[in-house]
Amino acid sequence: MAKKFMYMNTKAPYGTIYALESLEVVLIGAAFEQDVSLAFIGDGVYQLTKGQNTDGIGMKNFSPTYTALGDYDVNKIYVEKESLEERGLSLDDLQHLTWEDEDEDWAEKDSIRLVSRSELADVIEDQDVILSF
Amino acid sequence: MATLHTVNKSPFGSSVLDDCLGLAKSGSTVLLFEDGVYAATTGTKSAEAITNADGITFAVLGPDAKARGVEGKIADGIKVVDYDGFVDLVAEHDKVHAWL
Amino acid sequence: MKLGIQINEGPYQHQSSDSAYQFAKAALAKGHEIFRVFFYHDGVNNGTRLAVPPQDDRNITQQWTELQKEHNLDLVVCIAAAQRRGLMDEDEAKRQGKDANNIAEGFRISGLGQLIEAGIECDRLVTFGA
Numbered sequence: 001m002a003k004k005f006m007y008m009n010t011k012a013p014y015g016t017i018y019a020l021e022s023l024e025v026v027l028i029g030a031a032f033e034q035d036v037s038l039a040f041i042g043d044g045v046y047q048l049t050k051g052q053n054t055d056g057i058g059m060k061n062f063s064p065t066y067t068a069l070g071d072y073d074v075n076k077i078y079v080e081k082e083s084l085e086e087r088g089l090s091l092d093d094l095q096h097l098t099w100e101d102e103d104e105d106w107a108e109k110d111s112i113r114l115v116s117r118s119e120l121a122d123v124i125e126d127q128d129v130i131l132s133f
Numbered sequence: 134m135a136t137l138h139t140v141n142k143s144p145f146g147s148s149v150l151d152d153c154l155g156l157a158k159s160g161s162t163v164l165l166f167e168d169g170v171y172a173a174t175t176g177t178k179s180a181e182a183i184t185n186a187d188g189i190t191f192a193v194l195g196p197d198a199k200a201r202g203v204e205g206k207i208a209d210g211i212k213v214v215d216y217d218g219f220v221d222l223v224a225e226h227d228k229v230h231a232w233l
Numbered sequence: 234m235k236l237g238i239q240i241n242e243g244p245y246q247h248q249s250s251d252s253a254y255q256f257a258k259a260a261l262a263k264g265h266e267i268f269r270v271f272f273y274h275d276g277v278n279n280g281t282r283l284a285v286p287p288q289d290d291r292n293i294t295q296q297w298t299e300l301q302k303e304h305n306l307d308l309v310v311c312i313a314a315a316q317r318r319g320l321m322d323e324d325e326a327k328r329q330g331k332d333a334n335n336i337a338e339g340f341r342i343s344g345l346g347q348l349i350e351a352g353i354e355c356d357r358l359v360t361f362g363a
Binding site: 003005017018021024025028029031032034129130131132133 | 239241273274313314344345346348349350352353358360362
Binding site: 008010011018041042082117120121122124125126127128129130132133 | 232
């Protein structure tokens with residue numbers, strides 16, 4: 001039976017490697033056919049922002065990879081509303097992440113689920129394994 | 134499903150404890166270890182918040198508190214455990230949520 | 234109970250590996266099984282045999298090697314994280330055309346799938362990081 005895996009992303013990209021290496025685990029983990037969710041809280045929400053451009057810092061811009069997650073059947077992406085608001089951000093500041101639902105004639109659907117802190121607490125409660133980055 | 138949360142940062146330099154308390158459900162346990170033990174010391178806002186938190190149990194890893202010279206300053210009502218107790222807490226809860 | 238351990242930080246810089254080691258020793262003494270210890274991020278640096286800590290300090294890598302011997306632990310260093318940070322075994326050194334290898338006794342290098350597998354197989358996954 002598939003386990004419910006949640007990847008907890010709490011750190012901003014580039015300043016440290018955690019965000020990038022977390023994404024690498026997600027991509028590999030997708031092959032294991034578990035029930036995968038990603039959560040972005042705190043500075044983790046900065047991983048998903050639009051308009052990242054690393055030309056001036058000599059590092060690879062890995063933000064486009066998040067838009068490919070739908071192709072890996074990773075389509076439950078929880079973003080904590082309070083964390084966004086505290087940082088002066090809204091959903092419009094984040095990349096548009098989508099997936100195609102095979103059961104509905106490949107209809108394109110949103111992957112990001114904007115949830116309140118208490119809703120996210122319920123989702124986390126329901127998980128079997130928490131991978132923290 | 135009861136969760137064991139682990140917090141290893143001082144509340145003075147990091148928001149991790151607050152983030153954890155914001156998401157921890159009633160019935161869960163928070164283990165403070167490494168620099169997280171400072172959060173449980175008397176006279177701090179965090180210790181006050183901890184002792185008033187409803188439905189959440191707190192524990193401090195004794196060896197970490199002792200190493201930092203604060204073993205005698207852990208607020209009343211907060212359980213102090215050794216590594217055996219840490220292992221038991223892991224076994225007694227359904228999952229471990231490490232707050233990094 | 235079957236336990237998995239993930240270590241995200243390198244030795245000495247952070248307490249993570251020390252905490253994980255104390256936890257692992259206590260868990261084994263209590264009769265729990267440790268299915269795997271997975272070293273990720275800078276945690277891969279726990280697996281170098283070339284570190285020379287001062288004589289009056291603990292040797293973190295050696296502690297893990299000894300615990301591995303005693304309990305036949307599976308100490309896995311993530312290959313993707315290891316390649317970035319210059320940690321390699323003999324095979325990998327050959328493959329990459331490097332003139333040396335540095336993996337410590339008792340550690341093995343393998344893929345990220347080993348972490349996911351630990352999550353699937355273990356009753357609990359305990360993560361030590363910063």
